[in-house]
Amino acid sequence: MRIAAIQMDVAFGQPKKNQLQVENKVKQAVQREGAKVVVLPELWNTGFDLARLEEIADRGELVPWLSQLALRYEIFLVAGSIAEIEGSACYNTCYVFAPDGSQLFRYRKLHLFRLMKEEQFLSPGDQGAKSFSLGQHQAGSIICYDVRFPEMARSLALDGAALMFVPAQWPHPRLNHWRILNQARAVENQMFVVAVNRVGQGGKDQFFGHSMIVDPWGNILAEGTEEEEIITVDVDLGEVERIRNQIPVFKDRVPSCYRL
Numbered sequence: 001m002r003i004a005a006i007q008m009d010v011a012f013g014q015p016k017k018n019q020l021q022v023e024n025k026v027k028q029a030v031q032r033e034g035a036k037v038v039v040l041p042e043l044w045n046t047g048f049d050l051a052r053l054e055e056i057a058d059r060g061e062l063v064p065w066l067s068q069l070a071l072r073y074e075i076f077l078v079a080g081s082i083a084e085i086e087g088s089a090c091y092n093t094c095y096v097f098a099p100d101g102s103q104l105f106r107y108r109k110l111h112l113f114r115l116m117k118e119e120q121f122l123s124p125g126d127q128g129a130k131s132f133s134l135g136q137h138q139a140g141s142i143i144c145y146d147v148r149f150p151e152m153a154r155s156l157a158l159d160g161a162a163l164m165f166v167p168a169q170w171p172h173p174r175l176n177h178w179r180i181l182n183q184a185r186a187v188e189n190q191m192f193v194v195a196v197n198r199v200g201q202g203g204k205d206q207f208f209g210h211s212m213i214v215d216p217w218g219n220i221l222a223e224g225t226e227e228e229e230i231i232t233v234d235v236d237l238g239e240v241e242r243i244r245n246q247i248p249v250f251k252d253r254v255p256s257c258y259r260l
């Protein structure tokens, strides 16, 4: 399965410009890289221009557009996350679409990141993420700061996920946290982790990219630089079962002794 991570800059508070960029980059990922799964970063429509969300967040236009994009290129489109308004609330929502354009997944970020003032402008989701079918295998997605909560990735693994996506806008100076956490989630859950971070300046933050695809053994199969690029990797999801048989962590767990 060929996966492409779109490591892009995000124009601060300019959804139309970002939509055009996404359209071009998805096309490149498919036509130049031959990707079958394309992954976008967090809040790619607005960036962290949170004070203007009322004006710039999506109001229902992007979901049909993303679905058409998936259908046009016959890909699984892990559409990172978008800022979207529903009723009086604004959410940070991840959508995934199948090659026939159908919506496979929706998850609204549960853990809002106070250091970037998310909790002042966004509402948290009220449900955890459930896995979805990515061809023959199950996958799931969390969003950025969620990766600090091991319960999120473990819930997806227990729900059958062999691969977890982590769309992000993760800035300096926490590159070491980003690398360690993504590798840790991959090793402890014996799953692939595809973590897609943006690059460039957004407000006061400088985002470092370093998008990465980590295998269930913790090896980083590919890692981005701090520039815009498309990172493409072929993954064999069958590896998950082989590693789970070799070190049977999921058989050896003793949940009755854990405090949740």
Ligand SMILES: NC(=O)CCC(=O)C(=O)O
Pocket: 042, 113, 116, 143, 144, 145, 146, 148, 168, 169, 170, 171, 174, 177
């Ligand atoms: N957008 C985010 O959730 C950022 C999370 C982050 O930077 C962190 O250190 O955690």
